[in-house]
Amino acid sequence: MDIKQLDEFAKEIIFEAGKNIRAAFSYNIEIETKSNPNDLVTNIDRETELFFIEKIKAFNPDHRILGEEGMGETVNNLKGVVWIIDPIDGTMNFVKQHRHFMITIGVYVDGVGVLGYIFDVMREDLFNAIAGEGAWYNDSPLRKLQPVKIEEAVIGINANWVTPNTRINHEKIIELVQTVRGTRSYGSAAMEIAFVVSGKLDAYMSMRLAPWDIGGGVIIAKEVGAIATNLDGKDFDYLSKDTFLIANPSIHQLILDKYIEEKK
Amino acid sequence: MDIKQLDEFAKEIIFEAGKNIRAAFSYNIEIETKSNPNDLVTNIDRETELFFIEKIKAFNPDHRILGEEGMGETVNNLKGVVWIIDPIDGTMNFVKQHRHFMITIGVYVDGVGVLGYIFDVMREDLFNAIAGEGAWYNDSPLRKLQPVKIEEAVIGINANWVTPNTRINHEKIIELVQTVRGTRSYGSAAMEIAFVVSGKLDAYMSMRLAPWDIGGGVIIAKEVGAIATNLDGKDFDYLSKDTFLIANPSIHQLILDKYIEEKK
Numbered sequence: 425m426d427i428k429q430l431d432e433f434a435k436e437i438i439f440e441a442g443k444n445i446r447a448a449f450s451y452n453i454e455i456e457t458k459s460n461p462n463d464l465v466t467n468i469d470r471e472t473e474l475f476f477i478e479k480i481k482a483f484n485p486d487h488r489i490l491g492e493e494g495m496g497e498t499v500n501n502l503k504g505v506v507w508i509i510d511p512i513d514g515t516m517n518f519v520k521q522h523r524h525f526m527i528t529i530g531v532y533v534d535g536v537g538v539l540g541y542i543f544d545v546m547r548e549d550l551f552n553a554i555a556g557e558g559a560w561y562n563d564s565p566l567r568k569l570q571p572v573k574i575e576e577a578v579i580g581i582n583a584n585w586v587t588p589n590t591r592i593n594h595e596k597i598i599e600l601v602q603t604v605r606g607t608r609s610y611g612s613a614a615m616e617i618a619f620v621v622s623g624k625l626d627a628y629m630s631m632r633l634a635p636w637d638i639g640g641g642v643i644i645a646k647e648v649g650a651i652a653t654n655l656d657g658k659d660f661d662y663l664s665k666d667t668f669l670i671a672n673p674s675i676h677q678l679i680l681d682k683y684i685e686e687k688k
Numbered sequence: 689m690d691i692k693q694l695d696e697f698a699k700e701i702i703f704e705a706g707k708n709i710r711a712a713f714s715y716n717i718e719i720e721t722k723s724n725p726n727d728l729v730t731n732i733d734r735e736t737e738l739f740f741i742e743k744i745k746a747f748n749p750d751h752r753i754l755g756e757e758g759m760g761e762t763v764n765n766l767k768g769v770v771w772i773i774d775p776i777d778g779t780m781n782f783v784k785q786h787r788h789f790m791i792t793i794g795v796y797v798d799g800v801g802v803l804g805y806i807f808d809v810m811r812e813d814l815f816n817a818i819a820g821e822g823a824w825y826n827d828s829p830l831r832k833l834q835p836v837k838i839e840e841a842v843i844g845i846n847a848n849w850v851t852p853n854t855r856i857n858h859e860k861i862i863e864l865v866q867t868v869r870g871t872r873s874y875g876s877a878a879m880e881i882a883f884v885v886s887g888k889l890d891a892y893m894s895m896r897l898a899p900w901d902i903g904g905g906v907i908i909a910k911e912v913g914a915i916a917t918n919l920d921g922k923d924f925d926y927l928s929k930d931t932f933l934i935a936n937p938s939i940h941q942l943i944l945d946k947y948i949e950e951k952k
Contacts, residue, residue: 461839461840461869462869462870516842516869516870520842520887520888521883521888522888523888547811575725576725578780578784578875581847582871583845583847583850583865583871583873584865584866584871586847586850586851586862586865587850587862587865587866588862598850598851598852601847601848601850601851602848602851605725605726605780606726606780606875607846607847607848607873608873608874608875609847609871609872609873610872610874611842611870611872619785623784624784624785624786624787
């Protein structure tokens with residue numbers, strides 16, 4: 425497989441999709457809810473996913489697509505080439521803020537990540553990686569992450585995990601929030617992952633993410649030395665939903681050991 | 689006083705300061721700490737405040753400047769024309785993220801706000817208002833805020849206020865976080881205020897802000913119908929530090945009544 429050619433193609437369709445999404449603000453965006461009233465989807469999410477599916481199938485009909493909106497085929501394994509796609513990560517931001525939403529894509533070959541992309545559609549900012557070759561931010565190389573002390577870390581975490589919940593002991597998260605230098609929350613997992621791989625945040629965690637939220641980001645993570653696992657410290661389960669922690673390597677294990685206590 | 693002329697002048701120096709700050713990323717930024725290890729200041733914060741002071745004094749030596757870095761004269765009252773300036777709101781973002789920091793300015797005449805500005809330096813996005821005449825986002829009129837239900841609100845709040853603290857009952861804030869549609873935290877009060885006045889957030893609160901954090905924003909708030917008070921529901925104290933809540937008018941009183949319990 426010609427990885428460079430695949431990379432060029434992926435960038436091309438990401439930029440084209442971004443252009444289409446930006447243009448959508450000048451016509452009607454239809455909003456629906458999915459699993460719950462806070463889980464939004466729009467016609468633009470669906471149209472963008474279909475756009476990717478059509479382009480990829482035309483490029484190579486053997487490639488399969490695992491997308492948030494489920495408009496590709498059912499994907500039960502990662503054999504061959506699988507594109508894991510979130511057409512709009514941060515749909516609530518897309519609808520309400522007209523910013524802070526990402527296209528994110530990971531390309532996997534027999535389960536191994538080879539190409540990763542997170543594209544900030546409004547800023548036209550691309551974070552991407554080619555496995556084993558490096559990672560870039562708008563074509564400038566991203567540096568390996570430098571060590572950070574937990575007291576100087578800025579971490580991405582949703583305030584919900586600081587409140588009593590069924591998944592983790594929130595008292596431990598309170599300790600974490602009170603230990604670090606600061607916290608941020610942007611409403612887009614892919615945005616927070618992009619910030620970790622570029623050193624703008626030092627960690628990001630969530631108790632329930634889908635493969636398309638993180639599929640692009642973990643490939644970029646590897647190239648800059650960020651560690652991305654589930655909360656058991658193992659690889660994220662790409663065929664299901666899972667917990668997730670991405671962090672600077674100097675604090676990843678510390679966060680798992682000292683501040684995460686899952687309720688199982 | 690010619691308010692239009694003052695407005696033109698203010699915009700001119702804000703855009704020029706923004707250009708200088710963006711250029712600063714290509715030379716050395718020196719970082720120091722102020723009141724505590726997480727309270728950062730840089731040479732660029734200071735140089736930018738000095739830039740504003742020099743420009744304003746040249747424009748009219750009678751105008752006084754109340755700035756975050758304290759490089760203007762001591763201001764004990766709001767008589768005459770007072771510029772309330774934060775040269776870089778979100779210094780930690782400036783240093784670590786190279787984005788998400790604002791120049792924010794309020795111009796007050798005998799204590800009454802007449803001109804307000806929040807400028808996203810990296811996006812070159814300007815939110816501004818002329819009292820009684822309206823508010824704009826990059827020269828497009830900002831609309832009056834439309835009613836929102838608390839269950840559909842997205843609010844800006846730092847995770848620290850969700851943890852036990854000396855200022856408010858965090859148990860009530862937990863209820864708030866679990867009631868609303870979502871929370872965000874950007875690390876810049878002015879950015880969160882800009883998001884409220886433009887409907888990208890529905891509320892933002894903090895337990896301890898300074899006049900320069902909010903002096904520009906509250907003038908914009910008035911023009912779009914956002915309500916900005918301290919947590920007693922009174923006007924913010926411009927000569928001290930104070931608590932702060934800015935919100936869509938349909939939920940401001942509800943948040944004060946139901947979710948805020950100050951420890952006094």
